[in-house]
Amino acid sequence: MNQTEPKKIVVLGGLSAMAVASARRLAAHGASFVLVGRKEEPLTREAQDLKARGAPVAEIQVLDLTDVSACDAALDTARETLGGLDAVLVFYGVLGDQQEAETSPEHAAMIIDINYSSAVHWILAAARALETHAGQGGVLLTASSVAGDRGRRSNFVYGSAKAGVSVLMQGLAHKWAAMDNAPSAVNLKLGFVDTPMTDGVAKGGPLWAKPDAIGALVEKAVLRPGGPVVYGPWFWRWIMLAIRATPAAIFNKVNL
Amino acid sequence: MDSPFRLESGRKSWGRVVDAKHWVARPGSMDDASQTPASAAAGDMSVLPFGLGRSYGDSNLNPGGALIETRRMDRFIRFDREAGLLHAEAGVSLDEILRVVVPHGFFLPTTPGSRIVTLGGAIANDVHGKNHHRAGSFGSHVRRFRLARSDGSITEVTPHETPELFEATIGGLGLTGLILDAEVALVRIPSAYIDQTIEPLAHMDAFFDIAELRAEHSEHTVAWIDCTATGPRLGQGVFSSGDWSQTGAHEAHSAGAGPTFPVDAPGFALNPVTLKLFNTAYRRRQAMKARVSRVHYGSFFHPLDSINDWNRLYGAKGFYQYQSVIGVAAAREATRAMLERISASGEGSFLAVLKTFGDRPSPGVLSFPEPGATLALDFANRGDKTLRLLADLDAIVREAGGRLYPAKDGRMSADMFQVGYPNWERVEQLRDPAFSSAFWRRVTA
Secondary structure (H helix, E strand, O other): OOOOOOEEEEEEOOOOHHHHHHHHHHHHHOOEEEEEEEOOOHHHHHHHHHHOOOOOOEEEEEEEOOHHHHHHHHHHHHHHOOOOEEEEEEEEOOOOOHHHHHHHHHHHHHHHHHHHHHHHHHHHHHHHHHHOOOOOEEEEEEEEEHHHHOOOOHHHHHHHHHHHHHHHHHHHHHHHHOOOOOOEEEEEEEEOOOHHOOOOOOOOOOOHHHHHHHHHHHHHHOOOOOEEEEEEOOOEEEHHHHHHHHHHHHHHOOOO | OOOEEEEEEEEEEOOOOEEEEEEEOOOHHHHHHHHHHHHHHHHHOOOEEEEEOOOOOOOOOOOOOEEOOOOOOOOEEEEEOOOOEEEEOOOOOOHHHHHHHHOEEOOOOOOOOOOOOEEEHHOOOOOOOOOOOHHHHHHHHHEEEEEEOOOOOOOEOOOOOOHHHHHHHHHOOOOOEEEEEEEEEEOOOOOOEEEEEEEEEOOOHHHHHHHHHHHOOOOEEEEEEOOOOHHHHHHOOEEEEEOOOOOOOOOOOOOOEEEEEEOOHHHHHHOOHHHHHHHHHHHHHHHOOOOOOOOOOHHHHOOHOOEEEEHHOOOOOEEEEEEEEEEHHHHHHHHHHOOOOOOHHOOOOOOOEEEEEEEOOOOOOOOOOOEEEEEEEEEEEEOOHHHHHHHHHHHHHHOOEEEOOHHOOOOOOOOHHHHHOOOOHHHHHOOOOOEOHHHHHHOOO
């Protein structure tokens, strides 16, 4: 479709600070939204906000995203609400606690289920919907993490889930590259972002980005999709290149 | 319940003189925000709302106590494009409001010299702009707001139904409770551009000779004064007046950030020689510009917003801003006396701003604007030397029956404040008992 036409967008995890920042930017271009998440009242407030900022449609769907029995049905409903479908943004996730994950199987399972297992179902359902209804110009965007690029002691359970998402999206991009009239798969690999999710972590310094900086990357990826992997912010591409290239004999002596 | 407050060090106001530890909460939802004052009270902490930190002194700091950062309360609630009404949460910035409303042909009724301030902050400091003589202060356009108090209550406040609390909160420095959201009336604009006229001022009297006349004909007026000039040139500068242009698109300012001032300037960078050079160069550059030009509102109203962290220009020790207002009758002589004292000191600002206020009454008990002339200057913090200069200026302001702007202040005495704001106890009576600030503790001592 013509990329100047307003986009019709489903956001999974509509309360994520980065999802909110992205949607606000896209609303200014006249995009329409269905925000999906668990909490009705705050989702309603975000939808109100998007309407005030220029979204012709901003509705919510209240459901638990770890319930994967109804992915296709939920996306169908959203598409009917929007009168079409151009993009699905997968933003829900949980950071979890590494130490707790190493001692509590329930906690580890929760991190894997939210960040990876359920995400697989949503991503595949969104891929089917976009192949059928959007075609070229459609965008499936996921918020993954640089933590998935190399395992390190401070967050490798979370990192492994994000690595799974990254490989899934890599494969999808590979598949779509060989298809005619295929949508774009864009995997955001995010570094440190100052959001409520990271409030327990000491912040500050040049590596910390604001959600709006990520929103700008999403805005661009949805309106003019480029490559299948976007580091956010950009410098993480080079940091992670160096980190991945570091021999284990050296890497394993560094406390990261 | 877990406390929403976390200990943070290194919190500074815009002037960067004070560096203090606070217990900081950053509520995102209205529900969380409305309970935060009660949580502070339950933890026996005094608490103060904190927006984008553009207050210069200590009116937005509460060292050792708690701050409620409002920036995550940043949702628009309703933008009524027919009636021109905007309802938003208190942490939305004026920058964001303008980006949303300008494309629809609306503007804020008045805007301060920076749009990087929150809606709640604009109300709590009853900010003013270049059109004060027409529009009055920001608070004149606030229709209603909700206040969350430390007893857990939420109060709807309007000028007619709850006038006492309304008047105590407009300009009330965040002390009457946490403003959750507010509704303001917008104005329609014919374009996003200003037809600006710039004229040179040979000396201070030239300002007072034309200011009233220009204000009669133009919506926006302000003057920049070269505070290093002396003798017959005392108060030389440029006068700028402007009105919304009838031609041009409704394009908002660009969202992208400009350059950032990267480091603290070294202390010696700002000295009488560089000040003189800068002021002379600036005045010549302005005077050489076309007498009449059409400029975007961003560069007309918010010139410094295009440089992030410009406050670092004054070095690691920070700076004081000094903004006074003197009543009409005494304004000319008191302004002369202040400029003489400043130019003799060799201290002073890159830019000194001089403007006349109109007679539209400000709604707040502690609102700063009153009819007369207001002078605003920055002074690099050089310790006692600077404080002595400011004390001398205090004496001039006091003698002339004037007062200082709390949002800019980090050092005025209790006496100076109470003489300038004789009704301050009306705010003290309605202050939420859990709310306080470094400023308030000082000026009510």
